[in-house]
Amino acid sequence: MSTLEQLTAMVIKGNRNEAKxxxxxxxxxxxxPKQVLDAxxxxxxxxxxxxxxxEAFVPEMLIAARxxxxxxxxxxxxxxxAGIKPELTAVIGTVQGDLHDIGKNLVAMMWRGANFAVVxxxxxxxxxxxxxxxxxxxxxxxGLSALLTTTMPAMKxxxxxxxxxxxxxxxxxxxxxxxxxxxxxxxxxxxxxxAASAVELVRKLVAA
Numbered sequence: 001m002s003t004l005e006q007l008t009a010m011v012i013k014g015n016r017n018e019a020k021x022x023x024x025x026x027x028x029x030x031x032x033p034k035q036v037l038d039a040x041x042x043x044x045x046x047x048x049x050x051x052x053x054x055e056a057f058v059p060e061m062l063i064a065a066r067x068x069x070x071x072x073x074x075x076x077x078x079x080x081x082a083g084i085k086p087e088l089t090a091v092i093g094t095v096q097g098d099l100h101d102i103g104k105n106l107v108a109m110m111w112r113g114a115n116f117a118v119v120x121x122x123x124x125x126x127x128x129x130x131x132x133x134x135x136x137x138x139x140x141x142x143g144l145s146a147l148l149t150t151t152m153p154a155m156k157x158x159x160x161x162x163x164x165x166x167x168x169x170x171x172x173x174x175x176x177x178x179x180x181x182x183x184x185x186x187x188x189x190x191x192x193x194x195a196a197s198a199v200e201l202v203r204k205l206v207a208a
Contacts, residue, residue, distance in 0.1 A: 003029065004039040007071070011043025014063030016070050023071040033078040037115060040068050044113030048196035058106065061195065065109040086117035088206055091133045091169075092143035093121035095154040100147035103175055106195035107143060114199045116141075127154075127161035134162070134169045141202050144188075146175040156186040163187060170205045174198065 001009070003026050010019040019040075026036045047064040050056035079085075090111055094104050101123050108118045119137050121129055130142050142162060146155050155178075159171050170189040173182075183191035190205055192198040 004031070004035060007036070007039045008043040008046070011040050011064055011068050011071070012046050014060060014067050016063075016067040019067040019071045020074060023074045027074065027078065033075055033082050034084050036075055037072070037079060037084065040071055041113065041115050044068055044110070045199070047113075048110060048199055051196040052194065061106065061110070065113050068113050087115050088141065088202070089117040089119065089137050089139045090141035090143055090202065091119045091121060091130060091137060091139045092145070093125035093130060094123040094145045094147075095151050095158055096124055096126045097154050098146050098148050098151040099123045100145070100175075103147065103195070104143075104145040107145070107174065107192070107198045110195045110199050111143075111202065114203075116202065127158040130158055131162060131165045131167065134167055139169055140206055142169050142171045143198070144171065144173045146173075146178065149177045152177060152182065159186045159188050170202075172198065172201055172205070 003022055007019060007022040007026065010022060023036060044064060047056055047061055051061055092104055092108050094101055108120050111118050119133050121133055134142050144155050144158055146152055155173055162169065162171050172190040172192060173188045174192045178191060180191050190201045192201045
């Protein structure tokens with residue numbers, strides 16, 4: 001098994017010490033930074049697929065993401081030097097009136113694991129703050145989260161505000177009470193039922 005194959009395996013296992021050791025080994029061997037990054041992303045992708053198949057759960061996703069985060073910290077200076085940037089930029093937050101953030105945090109973590117730059121605005125975020133952050137960061141994606149049915153109207157208002165601001169940014173939504181039907185009804189560009197499928201959804205939207 002090559003160093004990069006081992007690195008992918010250690011990210012999947014969430015073994016951060018081994019993942020960091022293998023990342024350093026790859027750096028010392030002058031392997032291209034993009035190849036090292038791709039090995040980590042492949043690990044997170046696999047964790048996401050296992051999550052969708054109910055073969056992995058939130059704790060496994062969290063420890064895999066932590067292993068990747070610590071390994072990327074070692075690789076980051078080389079990525080910057082080589083001019084390798086994240087695939088895309090996403091702004092994420094929980095809509096106004098809602099203070100829940102577990103789902104949002106999981107999606108942000110999976111997006112970072114897929115090599116997306118993520119601007120996390122936190123909870124209780126008004127529509128204008130999403131719009132300002134998307135403009136400021138040239139974001140291709142805005143992710144809206146809601147857990148309370150009472151804050152679903154705020155989600156609808158935020159989607160409408162983004163559209164009327166004339167942004168080409170795609171708006172994706174998710175959260176316990178959210179459905180495909182609701183996403184269509186309010187004009188969102190996509191809906192994701194869980195953190196793992198949020199990565200696939202964004203890739204498809206951006207590719208289209």
